[in-house]
Amino acid sequence: MIKIIQYVLCYLLVLKGFGQNQLPASDWQNDVKFLQETIHRDYAFLFKKVTQKDFDAAVDTFYKTIPELQEHQIRVGLSRLVSMFQYGHTQIPYSYVSKAGIFPINLYQFNDGLYIEGVHKAHEAVLGAKVVSIGETPIAKALELIRPVVPVENDQYFKAYGLRFLLSPEVLHAQGVIPKLSETVIWTLEKEGQRFSYDFPTISRDAKPKVFNFTLPTENWLTAREISETPLYLKHLDSKYYYFEYLENEKVLYVRQSSVFNHESETLEDFYKRLFDFIDNNTVDKLIYDVRLNGGGNNFNNLNLIKGLMARPHINTKGEFFFIIGRDTFSACQNLTNEITTYTEAILVGEPTAENLNFYGDSRPVQLPKSGIKVYLSHVWWQDKPQWENKDATVPHIAVEMSYKEYISNADPVLEAAMAYKDDGFILDPMQHLTQLFMVGDFATLKIDATKIAKDPRYRYYDFKEEVSKAGNRVLNQGNREGALFIFELMAELYPESVGTWFSLGNLQMELKQNEKAMTSFQKIIDLEPKSMLARTARNRIATLKKQ
Template structure:
């Protein structure tokens, strides 16, 4: 039987894992001892059958949290225990490994849909009766500012990376049981006031909970119907949303620019047309028509069967007229996950695609494919991953695929049906743009063009098209590699450059000071440690700098 990376979108997860009412009733009436037995059963199962999941979290930390929850259970309400169990499973930080969202949300969610745009979190959709809130920016939940609320709910979400949290975690903000268990609201109530801002006016609107089954959304967006309203102007549909709830995939030829646009929102075959047949039809059209550019959009693709990817990769590689830089563009985003991460890895490895959009929701190498573990007393189902998918080198620890060209949507872009991500692909020109900035800087450095390194590095560090590159981290690693390899001057040069690029970063200053101390450049180290203390005297970094400086002064 073929193993596949499972496809988890919000509503599919909900549909697959609804619990029968009898099981729900059982969860509400079992004793504290029975809950504790379930927790221990989960712990023992993980240690016995899934010890390989201790990759991002240690067994010691996991066991510590288990013991903490075990001690708390007699004082907790059933919904708090469910949230606690979900937190335990989410510690592994792999999106497939989870207690499903519906376990917590089935009985009650707030009747709104939130979306995290570039300029904030907005009410993207509402159930009728809440029109006043539609299109408003979220400021507070109860008395808790939204940023604090996000931090509070994050441990409940199986967060693989920040993009996963944006795509699949934001909905937890609408679940009263989660909000209460995580301290966002002080009591478990059916009605919750939100503080919102719209058209320059701040106001409060109270939402009354509804069953999860009443929610109308997919791919993170509201599906308008007789009961639900979307903030987006429905008169026009941008390409990335076209046929979204009718077809898993489609293509459209844009004759004026000789561009083939493809949107694929699943790696499963549609019942109306298999993926193999779709790929055949796509490539036949490309071969028979004047196609000068291919834009392949998987920003909403949550996965499926990654064995379906091969035909697409082979088809692209066999067509050099489109598989070349500047001719092939691949759009990714926060919903790009699971088998579509495998597809993205293959696109990156084997094609000349220019990748555009936001980072993916999945690590490049990841644990996927789950087995169900049913807790004996509560009958809650946990899904634990067992398959390690490694498309990249074993030392590849990238938390996501980042685009060559970073582009996201603002709230106004979405409302007015603009697509700046597609525009970035359509309007791309080679002039002045560096697709691989780290390699570019490395080549300049190897050539001894140190001033060019500084000049180009400063420009790249401040270019929003590269905003997902962690240049500070990458540069710092490079500096320490040179330093530890015996090239002290080069290592210090790179780390000093990082400080020049990021003058407000105490982390960059601390790295430079540590390198200077290692190189016995004590005067420089002391000077930079003092800068850290002046900038952040009361933070952990500031206290560490103070201790280092005191030790250096004693020498």
């Protein structure tokens, strides 16, 4: 009887969040203007990825619609505004965006789909199911719709920190994923080859365990993973921020650091000392340092690790030091990753990081006067890399993702890739390698190697097309038109669907009086994207060439 009463009370608390506006529209509008003025006055430096003009236009549109919106739609709308800056530290906390209940599941995006990785035991039947749709909205469209609410730095940030917004009926309704706000929503799922519908209720947010992006099994929560063993990257997640384990047979030292904060049981400085003492007194042929679950902390704690690595050239050597990164690698751990790439010989393995190389962090809370919502606005620019080297993320030398099947069987393909690596000709720096071949005039080898790189899935996060295109333009700007022609022809062969490549090639062919080839290149653009602006220009170029 007591358990029934507790369940009813919990259910009523969840329902309480689905009420109507508690503030008049004018108060919300005052908060929006207060936020806008505060940003312009004190945080104008945040206008890097979005212009002041576009931000103000979004504010004005939102301001006018507030009288027509329910409270949850206003809260979600505020999050959309703040997320326009695209800095993960500049945000409205999830607890303000979604005040009502959430669905009793944990989601994870594997390389073969979005799966229910964890679930409350009352819904065990859906554990391990692949998500097909939410309501009538296909999951790909649902992800697209909720993305503007998330302060994404890049695609990896969204996969790591954005999926929780799918669990909120308030966000789903505000973003048009479901037509009306309800405490239950039907999801379409697929499991063991069978597609079925499941009507999910909501639970209190506090009832869901908060341990990284994976579910640790408890009395009430189940994980899809086989729990008879635990892979190294998930060991001690509930008790240790960092630990290491020696794989004696392989003479490999595995280290997992999941925070840049000190733990109450051991400071990072003491941990690093213990780590390097072990390295100095044991045979370590390979060091594998895993920060794929590290969301940051205090980046001043990074120094002793970097100093320790630089003082040990026998381990800080290409092929003997591996650094695992991933979608959770963020904030102070991005600083650490930057330092690793600058000062060490580490080979990076895994997925790209969730943070830009250079970024705004260290946010201050700004409380909106009427609603009391706290908006966190970043105020410190962290520039570890030169401005011209800034990118959306740090990408691994060797790209490795995990499938759902690998996860549930406790396989770790990322660690396996680091363990199995041998210096067998794998090109760690594609552009440096190809540039050297170009400089010595070995175009035949360059073409062979470029083709291999373009097709090798281990480079899938490396923007090879963009890098080679930039190289072609640099060569052209230096006056080497024949060299640029070789690069653009190679790019057209490797990426025949790229209208930009065909446009660059056609223009250069036109300059070199290769009129027939130029017309063929411009016609490719018309065939690929007949209604585009480039197609219009291509038609004009063809008409000009025909007159010559």
